Amino acid sequence: MAYQARAVVAKERGAPVSVETVHVPDPSPGEAVVRIQACGVCHTDLHYREGAITDGFPFLLGHEAAGTVEAVGDGVSDVGPGDYVVLAWRAPCGRCRSCRRGRPWYCFDSANAAQPMTLADGTPLAPALGIGAFTERTLVAAGQAVKVDPAARPEAAGLIGCGVMAGFGAAVHTGAVSPGDSVAVIGCGGVGDAAIAGAALVGARRVIAVDLDPRKLDDALRFGATHTVDATEADPVEAIRELTDGHGADVVIDAVGLPQTFRQAFYARDLAGTLVQVGVPDPSVTIELPLIDLFGRGGALKSSWYGDCLPSRDFPMLIDLYLQGRFDLDRFVSETLALDDVEEAFAKMQRGEVLRSVVVL
Numbered sequence: 001m002a003y004q005a006r007a008v009v010a011k012e013r014g015a016p017v018s019v020e021t022v023h024v025p026d027p028s029p030g031e032a033v034v035r036i037q038a039c040g041v042c043h044t045d046l047h048y049r050e051g052a053i054t055d056g057f058p059f060l061l062g063h064e065a066a067g068t069v070e071a072v073g074d075g076v077s078d079v080g081p082g083d084y085v086v087l088a089w090r091a092p093c094g095r096c097r098s099c100r101r102g103r104p105w106y107c108f109d110s111a112n113a114a115q116p117m118t119l120a121d122g123t124p125l126a127p128a129l130g131i132g133a134f135t136e137r138t139l140v141a142a143g144q145a146v147k148v149d150p151a152a153r154p155e156a157a158g159l160i161g162c163g164v165m166a167g168f169g170a171a172v173h174t175g176a177v178s179p180g181d182s183v184a185v186i187g188c189g190g191v192g193d194a195a196i197a198g199a200a201l202v203g204a205r206r207v208i209a210v211d212l213d214p215r216k217l218d219d220a221l222r223f224g225a226t227h228t229v230d231a232t233e234a235d236p237v238e239a240i241r242e243l244t245d246g247h248g249a250d251v252v253i254d255a256v257g258l259p260q261t262f263r264q265a266f267y268a269r270d271l272a273g274t275l276v277q278v279g280v281p282d283p284s285v286t287i288e289l290p291l292i293d294l295f296g297r298g299g300a301l302k303s304s305w306y307g308d309c310l311p312s313r314d315f316p317m318l319i320d321l322y323l324q325g326r327f328d329l330d331r332f333v334s335e336t337l338a339l340d341d342v343e344e345a346f347a348k349m350q351r352g353e354v355l356r357s358v359v360v361l
């Protein structure tokens with residue numbers, strides 16, 4: 001018994017998304033069908049709809065989701081019908097050269113569903129980040145469905161499936177923020193605020209939030225920022241240096257992904273400091289830096305894919321911290337809305353009015 005489901009589809013570059021009826025096949029071996037309960041609207045969905053990720057339209061958007069497993073294919077034993085899960089866009093294969101080197105968080109052959117979901121006319125859909133969760137039901141590789149404590153409400157829990165995990169992990173895993181460190185985060189959307197919360201949680205001494213929008217800076221303070229810099233009023237590099245005794249921060253996280261924010265992050269580091277790039281750049285942009293500065297300033301420039309997370313380790317951990325009141329996932333949920341309102345949510349995101357709009361099904 002395959003499924004018909006309503007789903008948000010981006011059919012062509014830059015065009016508004018539409019809600020379509022899609023076909024979701026029964027799970028084959030290694031796959032699972034998940035009934036989606038909530039899915040956050042991430043900036044990466046908008047990047048997809050703009051054609052800035054790949055040109056593989058049509059896309060089935062949505063990838064920050066929580067729901068309940070409805071059916072599993074043969075051979076699936078880690079999850080079963082009725083399990084409450086958060087969907088992950090990384091399911092390490094255990095066999096690729098990175099997994100074999102003991103670095104499964106970079107897995108180069110992460111699992112996705114083998115069968116395509118399709119439009120009514122049979123056109124295969126490309127699910128955003130191998131998930132596609134702005135839909136009543138989706139088909140994923142069973143390893144992408146990570147069991148978490150069902151006490152966590154889906155609107156909040158789903159957010160750890162992408163932006164929150166990416167930001168938290170950018171600080172805690174990629175940046176390895178340690179107690180006493182000074183940290184600066186450029187761009188305080190859902191991803192940047194999760195980085196701020198992560199840095200605060202592990203004991204950073206100073207957490208400096210930088211944004212162009214005073215509303216975002218207010219939010220950042222509530223996630224644990226100790227200082228804010230309005231980049232429309234002050235030069236972020238100078239301001240971060242002033243707030244760190246003239247030295248720069250130990251870890252600077254670029255959660256925007258523009259050449260100017262990368263450059264700011266590069267120069268706002270202390271000597272031997274770490275830059276973490278988590279914002280996704282447009283494929284057309286380039287950056288030029290004096291090579292002597294790269295050498296002379298030392299340290300590390302690291303990109304962070306999904307916060308270098310291991311979903312099966314990190315999702316249940318973050319949900320436990322949430323349920324214990326130590327990690328405020330609810331604060332990321334600015335509003336809930338229906339499947340038909342995703343385009344409106346993109347506009348609100350672009351106007352800076354929300355941290356996360358969450359589609360509830």
Ligand SMILES: NC(=O)c1ccc[n+]([C@@H]2O[C@H](COP(=O)([O-])OP(=O)(O)OC[C@H]3O[C@@H](n4cnc5c(N)ncnc54)[C@H](O)[C@@H]3O)[C@@H](O)[C@H]2O)c1
Pocket residue numbers: 042043044047162163166186187188189190191192210211212213216231255256257258260261277278279280281304305306307349352354355
């Ligand atoms: N690396 C990953 O694994 C990963 C995962 C999820 C999202 N992302 C990316 O992270 C980025 C942030 O995502 P989000 O959902 O938080 O987006 P968002 O739109 O909610 O937030 C972006 C924030 O950056 C601010 N900003 C924009 N230009 C700025 C500038 N020049 N200086 C300072 N602040 C500026 C905006 O005001 C906004 O608050 C996006 O590029 C997204 O695609 C990466």
Ligand SMILES: [Zn+2]
Pocket residue numbers: 092093094095096097098099100104107108109110
């Ligand atoms: Zn692998």
Ligand SMILES: [Zn+2]
Pocket residue numbers: 042043044045063064162163
């Ligand atoms: Zn995302």
